[in-house]
Every structure is written in C-alpha cells, then in structure tokens.
Amino acid sequence: MSETITVFEDHSKQRIEYSTCYMCACRCGIKVTVENNNIRFIQGNREHPTNRGVLCAKGSAGIMKQNSPAKLHHPLLRKPGTARGAGEFVPISWNEALDMLTKRLQHIRSTDPNRLAFFTGRDQMQALTGLWAQQFGTLNWAAHGGFCSVNMAAGGLYMMPFAFWEFGDPDWDRTKYFMLWGVAEDHASNPIKIALEGLKRRGAKFVAVNPARTGYQAIADEWVAIRPGTDGLLALSMVHVLLKHELFDWDFLIRYTNAPFLVIQHPGHSDDGLFWRTESGEPYAWDMCQKTFVTGTDAGIAPSLLGDYQTPDGKTVKTVFSVLAEKYLDEAYAPERVAETTGVPAETIERLALEMAHVAFEETIEIACEWTDWAGRKHDRFIGRPVSMYAMRGVSAHSNGFQSARAIHLLQILLGTIDCPGGFCAKPPYPKPVPPPIKPAQHSAPNTPLKSSPLGYPTAPEDLVIDEQGRPKRIDKAFSWESPLAIQGLLHMVITNAHNYDPYRIDTLMLFMANMAWNSSMNTAEIQKMLVAKDPEDGEYRIPFIVVSDAFHSEMVNFADLVLPDTTYLERYDTLSMLDRPISETDAVCDSIRHPILEPNRDVRAWQEVLVDLAGRLGFPAFVNAKGEPRYKGYKDFIVYYEKEPGIGFLSGWRGEKGDQHLRGAPNPKQWEAYIEHKSFFQYHLPMSLRYFRSANKDYLEFAVEAGYIPEAKPILIELYSEPLQKFRLAGLGLYDGPQPKDPVDRERLATYFDPLPIWYEPLEQQRVDAEEYPFFAVNQRPMMMYHSWDSQNAWLRQIIAQNYLYMNRERGEQMGIKDQSWVWVESHNGKIRVQVKLIEGCQHNTVWTWNAIGKQSGAWGLTPDAPEATRGFLMNHLISELLPDKQGERRLTNSDPITGQAAWYDLRVRVYPAAPGEEGVWPTFPTIKPLPEEPKQPDRLRYHTHNPVNLKS
Amino acid sequence: MRLGLVIDLDTCVGCHACAVACKEWNTSGTTGALTDYQPYGAKPSGVWFNRIRHYEIGDYPHNKTINFPMSCMHCENAECVTVCPTGASYKRAEDGIVLVDQSKCMGCNYCSWACPYGARELDRASGTMKKCTLCIDRIYDMEIPEEERQPACVLTCPAHARMFGDFDDPESPVSRAVRERGGYQLMPELNYNPSNHYLPPRVHAPIDTERMRQKGLRAVKDWIHRAVER
Amino acid sequence: MHPALAVIFLTLFSGGGFGLMALTAIVNDFQIDGGLNPLQTMIALLVSLAFVSIGLLSSTAHLANPKNAWRAFTRWRTSWLAREGVFAVAYYPFAMLYLIWVFFTGHPAALPGLVLANMAALIGLITIFCQGMIYAVLRTIRQWNTPLVPANFYLMGLAIGATILVAIRWATGNPAPALLGTAAALLVLSAVFKGIYYFWISRPAGPTIRTATGFNRLNVRILDPGHTFGTFLTEEFGHTLAPASAHRIKALMYTIAYGVPLILLATVAQSNAAILAILAAVLVVGGIGIERWLFFVEAQHVINLYHGRQHC
Ligand SMILES: Nc1nc2c(c(=O)[nH]1)N[C@H]1C(S)=C(S)[C@@H](COP(=O)(O)OP(=O)(O)OC[C@H]3O[C@@H](n4cnc5c(=O)[nH]c(N)nc54)[C@H](O)[C@@H]3O)O[C@H]1N2
Ligand SMILES: Nc1nc2c(c(=O)[nH]1)N[C@H]1C(S)=C(S)[C@@H](COP(=O)(O)OP(=O)(O)OC[C@H]3O[C@@H](n4cnc5c(=O)[nH]c(N)nc54)[C@H](O)[C@@H]3O)O[C@H]1N2
Ligand code: SF4
Ligand code: SF4
Ligand code: SF4
Ligand code: SF4
Numbered sequence A: 001m002s003e004t005i006t007v008f009e010d011h012s013k014q015r016i017e018y019s020t021c022y023m024c025a026c027r028c029g030i031k032v033t034v035e036n037n038n039i040r041f042i043q044g045n046r047e048h049p050t051n052r053g054v055l056c057a058k059g060s061a062g063i064m065k066q067n068s069p070a071k072l073h074h075p076l077l078r079k080p081g082t083a084r085g086a087g088e089f090v091p092i093s094w095n096e097a098l099d100m101l102t103k104r105l106q107h108i109r110s111t112d113p114n115r116l117a118f119f120t121g122r123d124q125m126q127a128l129t130g131l132w133a134q135q136f137g138t139l140n141w142a143a144h145g146g147f148c149s150v151n152m153a154a155g156g157l158y159m160m161p162f163a164f165w166e167f168g169d170p171d172w173d174r175t176k177y178f179m180l181w182g183v184a185e186d187h188a189s190n191p192i193k194i195a196l197e198g199l200k201r202r203g204a205k206f207v208a209v210n211p212a213r214t215g216y217q218a219i220a221d222e223w224v225a226i227r228p229g230t231d232g233l234l235a236l237s238m239v240h241v242l243l244k245h246e247l248f249d250w251d252f253l254i255r256y257t258n259a260p261f262l263v264i265q266h267p268g269h270s271d272d273g274l275f276w277r278t279e280s281g282e283p284y285a286w287d288m289c290q291k292t293f294v295t296g297t298d299a300g301i302a303p304s305l306l307g308d309y310q311t312p313d314g315k316t317v318k319t320v321f322s323v324l325a326e327k328y329l330d331e332a333y334a335p336e337r338v339a340e341t342t343g344v345p346a347e348t349i350e351r352l353a354l355e356m357a358h359v360a361f362e363e364t365i366e367i368a369c370e371w372t373d374w375a376g377r378k379h380d381r382f383i384g385r386p387v388s389m390y391a392m393r394g395v396s397a398h399s400n401g402f403q404s405a406r407a408i409h410l411l412q413i414l415l416g417t418i419d420c421p422g423g424f425c426a427k428p429p430y431p432k433p434v435p436p437p438i439k440p441a442q443h444s445a446p447n448t449p450l451k452s453s454p455l456g457y458p459t460a461p462e463d464l465v466i467d468e469q470g471r472p473k474r475i476d477k478a479f480s481w482e483s484p485l486a487i488q489g490l491l492h493m494v495i496t497n498a499h500n501y502d503p504y505r506i507d508t509l510m511l512f513m514a515n516m517a518w519n520s521s522m523n524t525a526e527i528q529k530m531l532v533a534k535d536p537e538d539g540e541y542r543i544p545f546i547v548v549s550d551a552f553h554s555e556m557v558n559f560a561d562l563v564l565p566d567t568t569y570l571e572r573y574d575t576l577s578m579l580d581r582p583i584s585e586t587d588a589v590c591d592s593i594r595h596p597i598l599e600p601n602r603d604v605r606a607w608q609e610v611l612v613d614l615a616g617r618l619g620f621p622a623f624v625n626a627k628g629e630p631r632y633k634g635y636k637d638f639i640v641y642y643e644k645e646p647g648i649g650f651l652s653g654w655r656g657e658k659g660d661q662h663l664r665g666a667p668n669p670k671q672w673e674a675y676i677e678h679k680s681f682f683q684y685h686l687p688m689s690l691r692y693f694r695s696a697n698k699d700y701l702e703f704a705v706e707a708g709y710i711p712e713a714k715p716i717l718i719e720l721y722s723e724p725l726q727k728f729r730l731a732g733l734g735l736y737d738g739p740q741p742k743d744p745v746d747r748e749r750l751a752t753y754f755d756p757l758p759i760w761y762e763p764l765e766q767q768r769v770d771a772e773e774y775p776f777f778a779v780n781q782r783p784m785m786m787y788h789s790w791d792s793q794n795a796w797l798r799q800i801i802a803q804n805y806l807y808m809n810r811e812r813g814e815q816m817g818i819k820d821q822s823w824v825w826v827e828s829h830n831g832k833i834r835v836q837v838k839l840i841e842g843c844q845h846n847t848v849w850t851w852n853a854i855g856k857q858s859g860a861w862g863l864t865p866d867a868p869e870a871t872r873g874f875l876m877n878h879l880i881s882e883l884l885p886d887k888q889g890e891r892r893l894t895n896s897d898p899i900t901g902q903a904a905w906y907d908l909r910v911r912v913y914p915a916a917p918g919e920e921g922v923w924p925t926f927p928t929i930k931p932l933p934e935e936p937k938q939p940d941r942l943r944y945h946t947h948n949p950v951n952l953k954s
Numbered sequence B: 001m002r003l004g005l006v007i008d009l010d011t012c013v014g015c016h017a018c019a020v021a022c023k024e025w026n027t028s029g030t031t032g033a034l035t036d037y038q039p040y041g042a043k044p045s046g047v048w049f050n051r052i053r054h055y056e057i058g059d060y061p062h063n064k065t066i067n068f069p070m071s072c073m074h075c076e077n078a079e080c081v082t083v084c085p086t087g088a089s090y091k092r093a094e095d096g097i098v099l100v101d102q103s104k105c106m107g108c109n110y111c112s113w114a115c116p117y118g119a120r121e122l123d124r125a126s127g128t129m130k131k132c133t134l135c136i137d138r139i140y141d142m143e144i145p146e147e148e149r150q151p152a153c154v155l156t157c158p159a160h161a162r163m164f165g166d167f168d169d170p171e172s173p174v175s176r177a178v179r180e181r182g183g184y185q186l187m188p189e190l191n192y193n194p195s196n197h198y199l200p201p202r203v204h205a206p207i208d209t210e211r212m213r214q215k216g217l218r219a220v221k222d223w224i225h226r227a228v229e230r
Numbered sequence C: 001m002h003p004a005l006a007v008i009f010l011t012l013f014s015g016g017g018f019g020l021m022a023l024t025a026i027v028n029d030f031q032i033d034g035g036l037n038p039l040q041t042m043i044a045l046l047v048s049l050a051f052v053s054i055g056l057l058s059s060t061a062h063l064a065n066p067k068n069a070w071r072a073f074t075r076w077r078t079s080w081l082a083r084e085g086v087f088a089v090a091y092y093p094f095a096m097l098y099l100i101w102v103f104f105t106g107h108p109a110a111l112p113g114l115v116l117a118n119m120a121a122l123i124g125l126i127t128i129f130c131q132g133m134i135y136a137v138l139r140t141i142r143q144w145n146t147p148l149v150p151a152n153f154y155l156m157g158l159a160i161g162a163t164i165l166v167a168i169r170w171a172t173g174n175p176a177p178a179l180l181g182t183a184a185a186l187l188v189l190s191a192v193f194k195g196i197y198y199f200w201i202s203r204p205a206g207p208t209i210r211t212a213t214g215f216n217r218l219n220v221r222i223l224d225p226g227h228t229f230g231t232f233l234t235e236e237f238g239h240t241l242a243p244a245s246a247h248r249i250k251a252l253m254y255t256i257a258y259g260v261p262l263i264l265l266a267t268v269a270q271s272n273a274a275i276l277a278i279l280a281a282v283l284v285v286g287g288i289g290i291e292r293w294l295f296f297v298e299a300q301h302v303i304n305l306y307h308g309r310q311h312c
C-alpha cells in the first residue's frame, strides 16, 4: 500500500443511494453514488438477492440513459391539423393533457368500456395496470407477455405449480447438470451469469441447446446445435430414451404427479380422455395393495403407476403413465428417427439423456432436514436429483412452444428433479395450483369494474371470453377459439385487429412502454400504415385516438396523438411487488422498490402517478372514498394503503403500524422509508424445511396461505396429463358437453394441438411455407449489452453495437457463394430486406440469426439521421407477418401458438442471396422522424465526468 | 507487490459489463474524462480502457466461442514505459501499476506503438494517452469500504471471470488460480512478461453412461411394479 | 499502421536533410569533384536545414498535446524518440554556425568550418540512426523490428542527399561526375537493401492470432471486435494494403525513386541538363516518400491479431 494517502475524490460531496436498476427487467439492486446531482457511479448492491453486487453492461451504463438526448420533456399533443405520424407536436401542460384524457375516458367508460384498449410493455407493474383496467371495466388489457414468452408461463403453469421464466429457477448452488434451452440473455440476466460461473467452478456440466453459439452457449461444456423449432421433439426423444431404459423416478411420479390417475378410454365420446372421477370429483387410481379403485388424491394409498382397468360400469381406464409410456415409446421418438428433423445426432440425444439419468439417479444428493408432507408425515431429509433445466424464448417464440415447454418439463419430471435439491425450483409466490385459480373476466358493463382481472387461466371452453356466436370479445382475441389459453393476451394483434375493426372498432389505444410502431410489432412497415390509416366512410383514423406513455423519443411516440412523458428509473417511486412478477429467489421471498434519486429536470410525471391520478378523476371504486373523492394522495400513498386482502398489499416488508410485521400486516405509513433504509429491498429467507417439495410441503403450504399466495393449504399435483387441454380437444372434436367452435379451422386446431400430453408438431408457418424455397430458419438473439430499442440512445452501449449483421454458417455461406461482410437479400413469404452478412462458425447449418432491435428508424432515439442504426442496422420484423400465410377458404389466423396466442417470432423461414454489385446499405429505409420541439442537438463530443481528475505524478 | 488481473476464459460470457463499468468509473477517475466522439452520430466511438473481443476457435460443428476481455496487462517489461520520451509513462515500483502522468504526456502515440495488447488509447480532446489504471483510485481509496477496494471491472463482472490481486504473493487468489488452472500470458514470445494472466476453458470430464445404458430395455409389460405409498 | 503524413515527412525530410549534410561534409572534407563552392555549400546547408525543419515541425504537428513537446528530451536515457529529439536539435547550432562561417568567410573547406560541418554531419547521422531505432526497437511490429530499418534509413537519407547535391552542382553549372557516381551507387544500394527488406518482411514470422489468444492448436477467427466503428486502435494500427496494390505501388515506387532518377542521372552525365538533375532529386524525394508511406501501411502491429488478422 502507498505510504502517502492520496485523496482521489471528495467523498463529502457525494451521497450514496440504493435503488433498483431498470435498464432491463432483471431488477438488480444498485448502489448509486451521486455527486453534484450527477451520477458518479452505479454499482451493484452487494446484499441484493438478485445480483449480489454485480452489474451488467446496461446497468453500468445507466448514466448515459439518464443523460440521453432522447428524453421527453413535456406532454405533447399532435399539432392540430397535422397528420398522425408526421411528427409535428405542440407541448401542452399536464393539466391540459389529463383533462383532455379524462374527458375522453369518461365518455368511453360510461358507454362501452371495451372501446379503451390499454396495453403495456415489460412494465413490471401489471398489478397496478391490471387493477386500473379492471376498475375501468375494459376487457382490453394485457401486458407484453403474449408476444414475449407466454408459452413458458402457460406451458409450465398448466402442468406444474410453477414455470420457467420468472416463476422458477434451477437450484443453482446444488445442481450438477444443467441444460439451457434457447436462452441468449433472459430476464434473469445477472443471476444466470452468476450461476453459470458457480456451476462451472463446482464441476457441474453445462449443456446448451441453441442454434447459435454466443454468450452463455460460448461457455457451455457442450453445445447442441439444434434446428430451430424442434426442441419439443428433442426433449420427447430423450423421454423415449429414458423410458426405454426404465430410467425415471417411480416414487416421484406417484407422490407428486397425476401419473397414477385413471384416464377414460372411450374414443368418440364426451368422456374420452377425461379422468375417471369420484362423485365428489376426485380422480380415481388403482391401489396395488388393496387391489381396488381408490381416490387418487388420498394419502396412504399405493397407487399403481401402470395398467389398464375396467371400471364397475364397464369403462376402460388406463393410468396416465401407461398412456404416456405407450405414446413416447413409439419408434417415432427414437433418436435415430428425430436426428434429421432436430439436426442433433442420435448418439448425442441418447448420450445426453443417459448422462442426465446418471446424474439424477447415481449422483443423488440428500439434505438432512426434518420436514412434514401434506398428509402430516414427517421426513428426515430432502432427496435431490441434481439435474436442472432452464428454457426461454428459443422455445417459447415458436407456435409449438407451449407443447415444447411441456415436453421439457416432462423430461425434468420423469427425472424427479422438480422443486428438489439440485433441481428446478419454484420462486415464491409460486408454487400455485395448476393452473392458478383465476378465471379471466368475461363481461364488461358501463361504469362498472370487471368482476375479476381481464386475464386469467381458463380450464374449460366455458371460461372463454367469447359472445353467444362464439366471436371474440377482446380486441386481441385472447381467450377465443383462436387462442384459448392466451393468459397474457396478444399485444402483437391489437393494432391489426383494431385497424380491421375485428371484432369491433375501438376508440382509444393507450400504450405504455411498448414500442409497437417498431421493434415489438411483427410486420413493422404495415403496422405503421395501419396506425395512420383512415376510415373511408367517416374520414377518421381507424384507430381514433392513440395515447403513448414513454420516457424517450421512440418510434411509437411519433404515432401518438397524446404523449405522456414518463420519468426515468432514477427519478420515480416504483414497486417490484409480490402481487406482480416476483423477484424472489427459490429460497427467499423478495420484493423491492425504486425511489427518486435525481430530481427530474423536465416537465415529466411517473406513469404510476398518472394512473393513480386518472383513477381518482374517473372515480374508480377502489380509488375513491365514500364521497367519491380520490382516496390516495398519489402513487406512494396508494402503495402504502391499498390492500388486496386484509394485510396484503403491494409491498410485503415492514408492514403493520409499527413496521415490524412482514408478509402480512396492516399498512405502515412509514413503509417506503423502511425500504429505503434497508437498501430498497425486502428479503425473507425460507427456513430449510420450507424450501423443497413445496407443493406437498405442509408447512410451506400453510405459510403460503398466510402470505396470501394461495387460497388453501392443499397439496398441488404436477399435471403430466392435462385434463383442461383434453376438454378443449373434445370441443374441437365436437364431443364436448359445452361450448364448441363452429369454424372448421378452429375445430381442427383444437383437435390437433390440444393434446393432453406434450407433443411436437412442425411450427404453423413452416407447415405453410415451402422449405425448399425458403431453406433457412431465421431467429433472433438478445445482445447482452442492449435492451430492445432502449439502448441505442446510450452513448456508451451503442459504441459496442451500433449495427447488426445477419449471421450465417461460414461453410454454408461459402457454398452459396456468399462473401463475409457482403450485402445480401433476405426474403420471406412476407417481404424482403437487404442486410450485411457475417459468416461464422457458431451458427447451425440451416439457421441464420441476428441481434434483436438494433435497427432504428432514422431520427428516433435522439440519434442523428445518419446513425448506423438507421442506415446499416435492420429489423428482422419486416419479414415476420403477424398473420399466418393465407389459405384458401380460411379466415386469416394469427401467427401465434394455437393454444396460448404466443407470437411465433422464430417460426420464420427465409432464403438468402447476394445483393447485386452496388446494392449496399440497409433496405427498406423509413422516412426520417422529425425532432421533437424540445429535443437537444446532438453534441459532437461527450466528456462526462463529475469532478476534475486528480492526476497522479510520475 | 505485483498487482494485476486474472481473466477466466472458462466463464467469461462476453457481456461487456466490465468494459462499461470501467468506462463509467474512469470517466470521473484520475485520468478522466474519457472522451466519446460522435456519441449520437454516424460513427460512435470513444476512449475505453477495457475492450471485449470475441473469437471462434475450431471449425463448425466442433467450434467454441471465446470471449476475450483485454485491458492493460501491467507488464513487467513495460516497453511502453521505456519508449516514452517525456517520462509521462511510468511503472510504479511499489506495485507494478503502469500509469500515464497526464500533465507530462505530449500525445505522440509512441507508447501505444510499443504496447502489444492495445491497452493504450489516445484521448483526442485532452491530447493525452490514457490507459487502465488498475483503478488505482479505488484500490487505494481508504474511504471506500474495504471489500469494494477492487477495480470496477472486477466488482461488476457477473460471471466472476475477473480476479484482482498480487502475483508476488504465491498464496494470493490470483497466483493460486494461475497455478491451479494453468493460467497463461498472451504472446509470451514478445517477452513483455505481462502481469495479467488468462485461465483457459476447463475441460469437462466425460460422464459415465454405461451403467445407465445397461438398465431396463424391457418391454413396458415386463416392468416390475413397485408399491409406493402416496 | 496509420501512414500519418507528419511521421512520413519527419523521417523523409529530416533523413534527406541529414543525408545532405553528411554528403556536404564528405564532399568538402575530401574535396570530391573539387569540393563545393561557398554558394553550393550554402544552398546545400539551407536545403538541409529546411528539410530537417520540415521534418521536425511536421512531427510536432503530429503531437496531440504539443505544449508538452519540450518534455520529449527528458528521457534520452531510455527512449530513442527522446534521443532523436536531442540530436535533431543539437544538429542546428553546428549546421547554422557552418552556414554562418561559409557566409562570412567564403571558405567552406577551412578547418573551423569543416569541424562544424563534420559535427553537424555526425549528429545528423546519429539522428538518422535514432530515427531508425525508434522503429527498429518495436517488437510489436515485425516489419520494423530489424536492423534493416536503420540501414535503409541511412541509405535513403544519403541517396537523397547525394542526388540533391548533384542537382545543386549541375544547377550552378558545375558538373560533378564522382558525386553523380556516388549518388547512382547509393540509389542502387538503397534499392537493393529495400529489396532485401521487402523479401525479409514477406516471410511469415512472429506472433499469430493463435499465440495472441493462446489457442495454439486450432483455427482462431474473430467473431466480433466488440465495437462497431473505429477506435483509436483501428485508426492507428488498422491499415492494410491488399497484396496486389502493394505490388503495384512498390513497382511505382521503384520507378519513381530509383528507375527514372538513375536514367535521368545517366542522361545528365551526358547532356549536362541541370533541369534533369533537379528532376531526379525531386523524384527521389517523392519516390522515397512513397516508400515511407509503404513503410507505414505495410507495418502490421500485433494488435491487429486481436482484430482478426491471422498473422502480422
Ligand atoms: N440484454 C438484454 N436482456 C434482455 C432483453 C434484451 O433486449 N436485452 N430482453 C428481455 C426480454 S423482453 C426477454 S423476453 C428475455 C428473452 O431472453 P431470451 O430467452 O434469452 O431471448 P432471446 O434473445 O430471444 O433468445 C433466444 C435464444 O434462443 C435461440 N433460439 C432460437 N430459436 C431456437 C430454437 O428453436 N431452439 C432453441 N433451443 N434455441 C433457439 C436463439 O439463438 C437465442 O439464443 O430477455 C430479457 N432480457
Ligand atoms: N424480431 C423480433 N422482434 C421482437 C422480439 C424478437 O425476439 N424478435 N422480441 C419481442 C419481445 S420478447 C419483446 S418483450 C418486445 C419488446 O419490445 P418493446 O416492449 O417495445 O420494448 P422496447 O423496445 O424496450 O420499448 C419499450 C418502450 O418503453 C420505453 N421506455 C423505456 N423506459 C421507460 C420508462 O421508464 N417509462 C416509460 N413510460 N417508457 C419507457 C422505451 O422508450 C420504448 O419506447 O419485442 C418483441 N419483438
Ligand atoms: S441485468 Fe443489468 S440492466 Fe438488468 S436490472 Fe440488472 S443490472 Fe440492470
Ligand atoms: S499492456 Fe501495454 S500499456 Fe500495459 S504495461 Fe504492457 S505494454 Fe504497457
Ligand atoms: S503518448 Fe504520452 S505517454 Fe505515450 S509515449 Fe508519448 S508522451 Fe509518452
Ligand atoms: S482495472 Fe480499472 S481501469 Fe483497469 S480495466 Fe479494470 S476497471 Fe478499467
């Protein structure tokens, strides 16, 4: 150490604040050093459960987000007399803006609330926006999940008490074999990186299934270069191998799944494929010891896993597991048979399955710990099968993603690695019943809140949100025959449907934090046309009024009639709530907050504040007192006092009047202060006895009831076989005792895809596109240092990547005469783009890929019009249609998973050919967006610093 | 003391977090500000002390991607110092950190020519040469909590692929990592004897599947039922 | 390497200037072709001083922070660049005093004058050596890391000096056959040495992308340099020349720097056409300018390995 102590900077001029990052949705804890009201340094909060002190590139670049020239400054109104999309705005005051909006919304609410479509992006405040929509009374609300990863949520939650995505995680510290399916970055950005290092240090094996080898796949011990869209088949082939070698966890299946339940075998009848149930509705099983039928959910029975039986009334019934084993032992799933389709050698498929079986069954781990199961029996240890998996959009962004996610879960379930030590574990408030017991609201009425949330989990055709004729009631057609289990809506269909008045015309489209005019829409160019299209009869815009809440000058802002400028994440109060998407860890209940660290220097308001304000003005029952006056002073006040049920609010820490109660307790007026004092997060560590097998763990279940996560402390079974899916299938087959679709195409889709057991089918678009004509799969990846469209405004991050390329297998490209770095045309059934190609090794032979959302419309995001993002970068979105290719005699169908409505971004097939000599630069290009009234001029040089440097002398 | 970094190529996912954290810390650090050129324009670029490059080794399908962070290696034979005509570049005797005295540098670029590792970048606005300071203003700032007296890049790395320490101490984590993991120097043939070392990717031992392969292989009807209490 | 005009000018002109000084001293020492008359000596000295000054001034223009340029002399113990600065500056008093001496005495070959001249010449030659060593010590640039660099600098500096002297002699109507022969010989020698140099750099050697990354047994290719646009490193070091253009430019260089001047000198020997002698000198300077440009662009710094070059 130096003898003389140098004073490098004056810490007395600095203050330190703890908050939560929002450069992406991972929500890491940050420690912000502020100096002279500028940010000196943003680092990770070492105590924070999410990131434990580390921070990603985006998080560290928060300074440049805060300094972005693209920040909005005032509420803006489209200049009267100018066309929408022309980019002419006039600044107005907040009062004017909110008065205008209130008037409009009041009218909608008192006539037909569904004429307001309120859709939000990756907001992390769906508990608030959902409540707002429910109170408004519109069915037309959803967040981004439908175009993002609803397949992961639904695939999991209709099978298991939790799911991939933000609902579960591998038991990172104990797992010995980890398989990652289709993940480039994900929402668990830092946690995955922290975990992968831990895995590798401990000598666990890391296998990555992905057509591209970058990022996480780079450090995988084994890379499986799969052909996109075939993960389900690969997983089911591994299931085949396990079954063939009798390698599955017999005990686990009996204890924790519905494998022993008896399924009625009665083809052509309305009970076919349903469980044979007792009078009271419990499924039957066959008891091996008593040699009799018993209630399958009873404790103490010894149910048979296999076999078919005759019921007293003469029906043939078969255990779920028998049905399952027969299905997957079929040679169609043999590795040799699927090798070509998946692109994975048969030897590899078999070996991977056996490796996992080896780790699961030969490297079992035990944790000595007394715990009580659901029936009150004590156990002295947790037994863990340390194989775990994680999957995301590489699986979900396909139209077979729901079933593929289930296939991957099935693999884990057979190995008995669910919520056990070293396995794939739930994050509180999960586990929840399968599926969670909330049904979507079905009816709306003027000036009346909906009875429940607009979103929920249908379990039978009766739960669909359709009218008597079977037509969708929602603008996005969620919960209709076309997308029955669209549990997160279909944001990607809203503009198209609203434009087509299909199923009806709306009045106002209110968008928060979704760049629907650009990177989050399929078919961007067409969507932009729809946003400005007018009705030939009345000359009005087909979408009459568009309200956009954004913090920055995005492409979407350009198409707004009213722009409500938001604060940045360092300027506002915010909650990351247990009522919402959890930031919990598998072993801890966690939530967190943001609080203002910097004063906004512009006339902006937090959207949270705006929503609470509007709710008061509109007189939502939950937001006004008996006299009809606003009940809450603002968002901060709302968070403190709002209770979902007694003692349960948005924040679970430091509740009770004295602030000494956690999870449940009366409102604490000083709750925000308590959070701020505790570095902006709350964490409750589950005792070891509550950490595993939680869906059958008595103490945990009781704890979860107390904390308000689940309604009752009943054990939750894994549904290997899904009866709800079978009900929809029966409806498709015309056998269901209840609503059935009329359109043959709906019938066919239900009958084909709603298999109660995981299946694999070729993605829908690919079924309609000639593979010879379009020989390549085309997919995207998230770059680790860029968040969708947000980060091109970031002076530091855009130096790392300001242009994307089309990546192609080198050998394949060379065979086709395509040169590295040359310009090529990429053509799909929907259109073509001209882009620059890079030939690489880490790309599956039949795949091309690019980084997502790097391309920008010229003039947006505070960039100069000649920014490479606009002149060289590109969006794959132009090639992707939101509708499936037309088929004779059929209505246009959404390009989505037929079960969940998940946007099928990665089903795309393309052909690639060299551009003619001289054809250079990206195509198509778009008109340059005009700068906003108060937009600053871009500086030529930037020299950000918070104090003068202390030079060290030589 | 011989301070420096160890970079673990087995776990670096190439996220650029270290590069950005470095930029962020050092733009207000001892040699800040680190200028950016055309920050919102056609050819954005700027001064960085740490850059991540990405390589592919081997041919498809036996290829592997390697993410490769590089900053100043604080070489023992720091030729960048020897060649500097003004004495602005110097290597500290007490800890081996190589620095540039901003008040003496004349911006001739010669030191950058002498550096094999691309560690030096000229700041056109100040006209001076800049480089990784090993976050000297973090590691010796006694007002920073002790566990945070680490380079910004090391603190932030989500994959814990960066380690900081004293190579002269054989028991320091960096020395041990180099010893145990076969840590190596880049371009040893140039004989700069860089302090920073790189840990090669680990090779995972094959998992024995033989026993598993022999199991089962009976028809379902021959599976032996097991009574398991629910 | 970035072929900055400033550094090209530095070595080209100051090298030529020092070469001219050296030859002026030698010619006057040994009274070759009868030695130089006062006028010729003064012209030579002025040209030499001008050349050296152009070189040094342009080199300071190359500095990003010229206000610290004065510090460049401080590290002469270790830095060849500092040494070059020290000697280059030391050249001035001797060269100028000699100029003054000749101007006032009209006796270029008188002993005090010759002492000054030889001192200036010696310092100039040492400076050329320092200049060569600035490049030759860099292990990072294989094309420079060779004694051929100072050797070439010498031969070219002297060749420039010799052709300029020839031009001065003919222009002042005072043919000098031995000098002309020397110039021709220096040109030929210089061309041969440059040829050896080109042959030497054409052989692959030194670090490769494999040793640079440590993956010695497999193909290593760059996937992404981690920045979309240029950085200081790509701007300073990222220049390359396609082999085809390199060959063309070298042929051009040989023609301009050596071929045509040699023919011109031969013609001068017969025709005594002063203009041709001047043209020869101009061409040599221009041609060696091209050589110097090539010297930079062809130099491949090892950092380029990290940007994807397979070898340097
Ligand atoms: N840095 C950063 N982080 C982000 C985001 C961001 O923009 N930037 N966005 C956030 C959001 S909204 C989301 S939804 C998540 C998504 O996070 P990810 O799930 O990581 O999403 P993608 O980047 O789409 O990655 C898809 C991966 O799957 C691969 N893939 C494509 N098709 C297939 C296939 O058929 N099978 C398999 N096995 N792999 C396939 C692709 O090569 C890619 O590696 O990331 C979140 N985190
Ligand atoms: N081709 C292709 N397209 C894709 C995908 C893909 O993989 N391939 N991925 C899809 C997926 S998974 C997703 S989630 C979407 C993401 O797409 P979007 O949800 O549209 O994501 P962003 O581009 O981040 O845009 C969000 C908007 O929020 C604004 N914003 C940022 N911070 C704030 C704030 O604090 N307040 C407010 N009010 N606004 C803010 C931004 O300025 C921006 O306009 O893209 C989808 N589009
Ligand atoms: S992953 Fe990065 S951007 Fe996302 S919240 Fe964490 S630090 Fe912020
Ligand atoms: S890496 Fe370069 S700048 Fe750093 S000490 Fe070594 S030679 Fe000098
Ligand atoms: S650029 Fe500065 S530090 Fe580098 S050699 Fe020149 S004077 Fe020295
Ligand atoms: S040690 Fe500090 S200066 Fe050096 S690369 Fe890391 S963060 Fe940058």
Ligand code: SF4
Residues within 6 Å of the ligand: B011, B012, B013, B014, B015, B016, B017, B018, B019, B052, B067, B069, B156, B157, B158, B159, B160, B161, B162
């Ligand atoms: S932060 Fe760590 S993982 Fe990311 S690029 Fe740097 S060294 Fe690699």
Ligand SMILES: [Mo]
Residues within 6 Å of the ligand: A144, A147, A148, A149
């Ligand atoms: Mo997403």
